[in-house]
Amino acid sequence: MGVMSNAKAENWPGNWVETRPEGLYVRPGGFYVDPMRPVDRAVITHGHADHARPGHRAVLATSGTLAIMRARYGEETGQARQALAYGENIRIGEVEVALHPAGHVLGSAQVSLTWRGARLVISGDYKRRRDPTCPAFEPVPCDVFVTEATFGLPVFRHPPDTEEIAKLLHSLEVFPERAHVVGVYALGKAQRLIRLLREAGYDRPLYVHGALQALCDLYEAEGVPLGPLRPALAAEKEAFRGQIVLAPPSAIADRWSRRLPDPLTAAAFGWMRVRQRAKQRGVEMPLVISDHADWDELMQTLEDVGAPEVWVTHGREEALVHAARQRGIEARALSLVGFEEEGQ
Secondary structure, X not given: OOOOOOOOOOOOHHHOEEEEOOEEEEOXXXXXXXXXXXXXXXXXXXXXXXXXXXXXXXEEEOHHHHHHHHHHHHHHHOXXXXXXXXXXXXXXXXXXXXXEEOOOOOOOEEEEEEEOOEEEEEOOOOOOOOOOOOOOOOOOOXXXXXXXXXXXXXXXXXXXXXXXXXXXXXXXXXXXXXXXXXXXXXXXXXXXXHHHHHHOOOOOOEEEOHHHHHHHHHHHHOOOOOOOEEEOOOOOHHHHOOOEEEEXXXXXXXXXXXXXXXXXXXXXXXXXXXXHHHHHOOOOEEEOOOOOOOXXXXXXXXXXXXXXXXXXXXXXXXXXXXXXXXOOOEEEEOOOOOOOOOOO
């Protein structure tokens, strides 16, 4: 954007965005982005619980994120709630705020903040590949880019989603007598996996753990068709042979999954790239399907946004900071606490 030639200029984002115990605070606007404890005014990037917490007095987010928060927190979502559409601008205090698609889950957004001609963009969690359940990530040119780094190591290069789905469907053909139980997060991963299966031609009913149902219903209500779903407790044991059952990660390892016939356990997470982690969790079929950018996508994003300065948070910060500096980008780690990594 060409406004940051003097790093000590008053409008440099480092002079008006600061890290506090509550999280990132935007001083000329008097609000926080994804605060980790209740505050007066919060802008929320997406509905995962480590970013969208209950108890704020006023909340600004996309309509999709607000719907997710209402489903999870009810009246604790916030005393005042304001929905902002992608690309719409609003002024909070002295700061111009806009939300742009992040491609992470339904309603997920990057937060663009502009003050006195300088723009800072907070990515929240994001991915760069296509997701049939939410709009694709849109690079936003800025002076400072705050990026996640969940998979900020060169070893993390996610395979095409279609290959992982094909692996699951092939296993169904090879082991038709076994129930295939797949560990997925209730928000985002479950619905994305369902849509990917539908796009691959799997039109049979899918069985879902009760913990997933409410958010699947919400996605349907928000215009994301998921096809026929059945409660995972609504059939006799033998009826699950040759079927796909979706459940939270915790359910795979406990007695819940043992009621299924000869269960073949799978898990759909970016961390499944680490085979030792899959083995430790008793996962027979790791599916590397992530809702976060991998290393190549992080590098591509730094190039696309063109920010001369990058702040890195919640993930493998050191490697990404080093790589950014090698590319002539000023970079530092924010070292925010309270954000969970995928698969934890």
